[in-house]
Amino acid sequence: MDATASTLKSDYPWIQFPLIISAAMYPMSCPSLALAVSKAGGLGFITGGLNAADLKKNLEQSAELIHQVQPPMSFENGTLPIGVGFLLFGNKLDEVVPLVQEHKPAAVWLFAAHQIAEYATWAKAMREATDGKTKIWVQVGTSVDALEVAKICEPDALVVQGADAGGHGLQRSAGLMSLFPEVSDSLKADGLGHIQLFAAGGIAEGRGTLAALALGANGVVMGTRFLAAKEALIPTGYQDAVVRVKSGATATVRAGLFDNLRGPNIWPKGYDGRGIVNETYVDAEAGMPLDENSRLYAEALDGRLQQYPESGQSATGTGRLTMWAGSGVGLVDRVMPAAEIVEHTRREVKEMVGRLGSKCLE
Ligand SMILES: Cc1cc2nc3c(=O)[nH]c(=O)nc-3n(C[C@H](O)[C@H](O)[C@H](O)COP(=O)(O)O)c2cc1C
Structure with a gap:
């Protein structure tokens, strides 16, 4: 296991590799979806909603569901084995901090700030409120933003969002194939290569996952694929x-x-x-x-x-x-329980790695 994988395993002890993450999607990413993903060895995010009341409800429901899991999931540091996604323009920091402090999700995912400096303010507040137990993730769409966020807010992880992503993202964006290595190279060149990098945008199954791993991703985020999860809160x-x-x-x-x-x-x-x-x-x-x-x-x-x-x-x-x-x-053709999506994708990757072997060099 390389250094990043062992950090991931110590931060999120229940995960299995390759790591499949369900995106924070407002309002679809409900507690039962996030928990099903984490229970299957992935990392599920709930949405923080657009106000503190939504967040309170989602965190309380998550905590209740998690405590019903048998056998109990391993999360030794007292964090909840799910993350919470925040749209910064839609939430008030002083209202959400006490809730994050009380429930300590394993990670918070920050997105859509008006100014990059807001990520640093949020990261500092979340770290202080949870003694650093809750890890800080920021979703970015360019290598310039990735570098700036990395420098000013020292996140544990960056989610690199390519132009194929569903939902919101940057108007001026690029596909993961070029964006991801560009982000990775620019961080490494600045001595920030230790930050975990996850790929998001257009990944819906094993082939996309394996491609993202080949680009250097430490795991993949899927949003659209989980819209067709049985548990998703979607009409x-x-x-x-x-x-x-x-x-x-x-x-x-x-x-x-x-x-x-x-x-x-x-x-x-x-x-x-x-x-x-x-x-x-x-x-x-x-x-x-x-x-x-x-x-x-x-x-x-x-x-x-x-x-x-x-x-x-x-x-x-x-x-x-x-x-x-x-x-x-276009790759999503059926509704499946979230756990099956995670397990099926992991299995596809493992089978492909076995099949590819040296074949890709022939
Ligand atoms: C329906 C939907 C809602 C989304 N809502 C959010 C959100 O609330 N916060 C956020 O950070 N990203 C949101 N996203 C973007 C995801 O975080 C992620 O970047 C995207 O789903 C990845 O691409 P994919 O959909 O191709 O898998 C949303 C995406 C979708 C499809």
Whole structure:
């Protein structure tokens, strides 16, 4: 086991390699999803929600579920064997710190700060509140941000998010194939090669996982794949669409439209999000003005179209409501229990490593 793997094993004693992480996704990453992933030897993140009340509920529910696990999971330092993801613009630090201090998740995952310096403030507060027991992760999308975050906030881990990722990310982004090694090289060149690096964006099964490991990742994050987990907190129609969509390249798109539709965009400058191409997007491309599109969107959210299932969808099944998903969605063809997703992916990687051997050099 190399030094990073043994650090990981001591920070998160229940994990198995290759390490599969379920992304913090608001609002889908619920306690039962995160715990199922950790129980299967991965690391599951719950969402911190968009206010302290959401976080309190999710942490209390997680703690309750974790204490029911038999045989008990090994987490000797008193942390919960799950992480919590925070959208910095959506949470107030002074409200969430006491909850993190009380429950001590194994890790906090920070994302979407208005200014990079905010990550340092959050990291310091979380470390002090938990005596350093809760590890600090930050999700970044460029090597410049990775280096700056690494220097000012000394995170335990960086999640390197490529352009294929579902949900929000940087408008100006690149695919993992070039982004990941660039981040890794720039950290090493600055003496920061000890920071754990995880790859996110477009990874939905064993092949993507193995490719990310070959790029140097210490583990992989999957978001879109876990939208089709049995435990995910997701409307049925949305989950059906994730399973049904076949072409990640043409059926998903990165756009600011999905946020702009909802009124004032609450995301920090420079972010947009990848979602499934829907009627809203097609109409906008055909020239529908934003106010008309927003009106139709609000109507779809309203009353009888409240839910994604059936009623929210058109004959083509894409509807007007936003369904965040990454380009890996084309690889997701069934709903599975989260534990099976983790175990199946790990097994695929092991089988492929055995099969590849020296074959890749022939
Ligand atoms: C539905 C959805 C919601 C997401 N919500 C969040 C979030 O609340 N916080 C966050 O840091 N990332 C969020 N993300 C991005 C993930 O952290 C991660 O970068 C992404 O899912 C990885 O790419 P993949 O979807 O191709 O696996 C979300 C992604 C999706 C698909």
